[in-house]
Amino acid sequence: MRDSHGILAVCFSLAAVLGGVAALAQPAAGPQTGIVFRNTVTGEQLNIAEGKEGGRDTPAVKQFFQTGKNAYIDDKSCLRNGESLFATSCSGCHGHLAEGKLGPGLNDNYWTYPANTEDAGLFSTIFGGANGMMGPHNENLTPDEMLQVIAWIRHLYTGPVKDAVWLNDEQKKNYTPYKQGETFPKDVKGQCPPLAD
Numbered sequence: 272m273r274d275s276h277g278i279l280a281v282c283f284s285l286a287a288v289l290g291g292v293a294a295l296a297q298p299a300a301g302p303q304t305g306i307v308f309r310n311t312v313t314g315e316q317l318n319i320a321e322g323k324e325g326g327r328d329t330p331a332v333k334q335f336f337q338t339g340k341n342a343y344i345d346d347k348s349c350l351r352n353g354e355s356l357f358a359t360s361c362s363g364c365h366g367h368l369a370e371g372k373l374g375p376g377l378n379d380n381y382w383t384y385p386a387n388t389e390d391a392g393l394f395s396t397i398f399g400g401a402n403g404m405m406g407p408h409n410e411n412l413t414p415d416e417m418l419q420v421i422a423w424i425r426h427l428y429t430g431p432v433k434d435a436v437w438l439n440d441e442q443k444k445n446y447t448p449y450k451q452g453e454t455f456p457k458d459v460k461g462q463c464p465p466l467a468d
């Protein structure tokens with residue numbers, strides 16, 4: 272299903288973009304462009320206003336909801352947070368380095384759902400879940416946190432650079448595979464403030 276990772280919506284609810292407050296989540300206020308996120312398995316449209324409150328009004332999330340482009344890729348401050356969020360929410364099933372365990376590996380170039388090679392597809396899988404044990408994570412991660420987790424998953428990638436379709440040409444040129452043990456200083460500068468302990 273090629274379109275599962277997002278097509279420009281003709282009617283996209285303003286509330287879904289700016290929302291997060293349940294009271295705002297009512298039928299579309301008017302035509303609005305943006306990505307339509309769809310459940311990875313069923314194709315059903317996801318309501319991105321649903322789930323853990325907050326993390327919907329950062330510049331990165333606003334840009335992502337419009338374009339599907341993740342501004343956190345390669346930002347060390349976001350990678351630092353993403354590593355920690357991944358360790359809490361994902362590594363138990365996908366392995367510490369996303370090498371695969373109960374759930375499939377996320378650090379190679381094989382994807383059960385090819386839509387996950389796009390960050391919009393990966394976001395949909397995290398937000399809405401997939402089959403079986405892969406439940407939706409929108410109750411424990413905000414969209415902003417999901418973008419940080421996505422940046423970290425992309426950072427863990429060890430497959431051929433040519434298959435890393437989430438990187439632009441410039442990023443592909445500078446790409447260095449993840450080295451185990453790599454750490455980021457707590458005060459590293461970037462778009463993502465440190466997570467609250």
Ligand code: HEC
Nearest residue numbers: 360361364373374375382383384387396401402404405408
């Ligand atoms: C309770 C175990 C469990 C947890 C926790 C979990 N997953 Fe999964 N995940 C799975 C299983 C099992 C599958 C396979 C489901 C399928 O094929 O539909 C899967 C599939 C996936 C896929 C699809 C991979 C592909 O090849 O297309 C992605 C992406 C993914 N998980 C990301 C995550 C992320 C990110 C987190 C943390 C926010 C997470 N998962 C947390 C068990 C889990």
